[in-house]
Amino acid sequence: MTIIFRYCIYHSFKMQLTRVASFLVRGHSVSRSGAVLIKNSYCVSAVRDSTALLYRRHGEPSQAVQLESLHLTQVGPESVLVKMLAAPINPSDLNMIQGTYALLPELPAVGGNEGVGQVMEVGDKVKALKVGDWVIPRDAGVGTWRTAAVLKADDLVTLPKDIPVLSAATLGVNPCTAFRMLTDFEELKPGDTVIQNAANSGVGQAVIQIAAAKGIQTINVIRDRPDLQHLSDRLTALGATHVITEETLRRPEIKELFKSCPRPKLALNGVGGKSATELLRHLHGGSMVTYGGMAKQPVTVPVSALIFKDVKIRGFWVTQWKRDNKHDEDALRSMLDELCVLIRAGKLSAPACTEVSLQDFRKALENAMKPYVSTKQVFVM
Ligand SMILES: NC(=O)c1ccc[n+]([C@@H]2O[C@H](COP(=O)([O-])OP(=O)(O)OC[C@H]3O[C@@H](n4cnc5c(N)ncnc54)[C@H](OP(=O)(O)O)[C@@H]3O)[C@@H](O)[C@H]2O)c1
Numbered sequence: 001m002t003i004i005f006r007y008c009i010y011h012s013f014k015m016q017l018t019r020v021a022s023f024l025v026r027g028h029s030v031s032r033s034g035a036v037l038i039k040n041s042y043c044v045s046a047v048r049d050s051t052a053l054l055y056r057r058h059g060e061p062s063q064a065v066q067l068e069s070l071h072l073t074q075v076g077p078e079s080v081l082v083k084m085l086a087a088p089i090n091p092s093d094l095n096m097i098q099g100t101y102a103l104l105p106e107l108p109a110v111g112g113n114e115g116v117g118q119v120m121e122v123g124d125k126v127k128a129l130k131v132g133d134w135v136i137p138r139d140a141g142v143g144t145w146r147t148a149a150v151l152k153a154d155d156l157v158t159l160p161k162d163i164p165v166l167s168a169a170t171l172g173v174n175p176c177t178a179f180r181m182l183t184d185f186e187e188l189k190p191g192d193t194v195i196q197n198a199a200n201s202g203v204g205q206a207v208i209q210i211a212a213a214k215g216i217q218t219i220n221v222i223r224d225r226p227d228l229q230h231l232s233d234r235l236t237a238l239g240a241t242h243v244i245t246e247e248t249l250r251r252p253e254i255k256e257l258f259k260s261c262p263r264p265k266l267a268l269n270g271v272g273g274k275s276a277t278e279l280l281r282h283l284h285g286g287s288m289v290t291y292g293g294m295a296k297q298p299v300t301v302p303v304s305a306l307i308f309k310d311v312k313i314r315g316f317w318v319t320q321w322k323r324d325n326k327h328d329e330d331a332l333r334s335m336l337d338e339l340c341v342l343i344r345a346g347k348l349s350a351p352a353c354t355e356v357s358l359q360d361f362r363k364a365l366e367n368a369m370k371p372y373v374s375t376k377q378v379f380v381m
Helices: 089-098 165-169 172-183 203-214 226-237 247-249 253-258 274-283 303-307 318-324 331-346 358-367
Strands: 008-010 020-022 029-030 035-038 043-047 047-054 065-071 077-086 116-122 136-137 147-151 156-159 193-196 219-220 240-243 268-269 286-289 313-315 353-356 376-380
Touching: 008 065, 047 147, 047 303, 047 358, 065 358, 077 165, 089 358, 116 147, 136 165, 156 331, 165 376, 172 203, 172 268, 172 286, 172 331, 193 203, 203 219, 203 226, 203 268, 203 331, 219 226, 219 247, 219 274, 226 240, 240 247, 240 253, 247 253, 247 274, 268 274, 274 286, 353 358, 358 376
Parallel strands: 193 219, 193 268, 219 240, 268 286, 286 313, 353 376
Antiparallel strands: 008 035, 020 043, 029 035, 047 065, 077 116, 077 147, 077 376, 116 136, 136 156
16 A cells, blocks of 8 residues: 655644644654654645745845745645745845845845755655755745745755754855865865954854864954953864964964964955955965955955965855856765764754744844854744
8 A cells, every 4th residue: 555655744833924724634743843743644735824034125134124924826846835944144144135245136035045944745746855854945045034935846955854953054054165165275184274264153163163073273263352251162162273363363472373283274264354364464375265254344465475475365155156066966965964974973063043033033133233242043933
């Protein structure tokens, strides 16, 4: 006898947001996300509405974004219905809403570029996904700040369900960026050194952990703050070799540090401005890779870095990497698999997160823009 295994998620805690119209139940269990997973049941019909954080104009995120109810389209043959579980607020999401990012969706648009969801219904022609799978967007621009969405199956990639939901929700952008930057620019061996600014950022925390897992030392530059020791201890616990402030990086005594660790081969710049120039001073050859510009200041390169040290000035954008590797399924899959191995081994944890509901979006968006917060706002649906 053929048994049709279909799963239907019944999100009991926030039912006012997500309506499950009708279903037949044969047993249920609680998933990692806290949602009640009803197994072996046949979904006659599933979620038809979604609550979304939408913006109709560019502007200040906490003002431009609205919580709205959207009617979901039918699941077509090549699409799937996804119930979102968790989705972070990243700086690029804020820049998109502000209208300052390199990639801008047509308006109105749902905010959010990354997050993890669970497949609830699949179209007839979908082969790569099944009901119950955890999925993340393959590319930017999907709009993840919503309770549910009907998406093209080809735009999604599966993740194993044995990793924490917050790790899954934050895996596709920052750890992938960290992984590529540590892999694609310089040949790094155990014992080599990498220097980075914004070391407490999501990317920075992933760099620390992935580097530590490979035996690579990290010099981690952060901005001074009242709770500096607490943050420094947290980054050290993640595997940071050295944690120093921007001010310490500028002092002559910094030379002492290089008596105990080799000069960096790679500098990772997520800030720009003076901070980037200071990183460059410590490269004798090697590459500086700019991936972010949190200070909104241009990068100034001293001519001596180019003439006498032949430092390579490079850039990286994970979205471009994913697009360039769109037809090489193994490239993305093998990176995600490697990162999941680190997660399961306890060597790569999600960034420090503050979980918020979609309803609390204004506060969350404001907090995401504040300096010295050191925790990522994550919508949990
Ligand atoms: N190119 C890519 O593919 C790629 C991929 C992922 C992320 N990014 C970029 O990388 C950057 C970090 O992203 P994330 O998600 O990791 O960030 P995040 O977790 O939100 O952390 C933001 C970081 O930026 C620092 N910061 C904020 N304003 C600053 C300023 N004026 N000067 C110096 N540092 C400042 C914060 O330090 P404090 O704690 O001191 O405020 C914190 O370390 C963003 O620019 C993002 O767009 C790029």
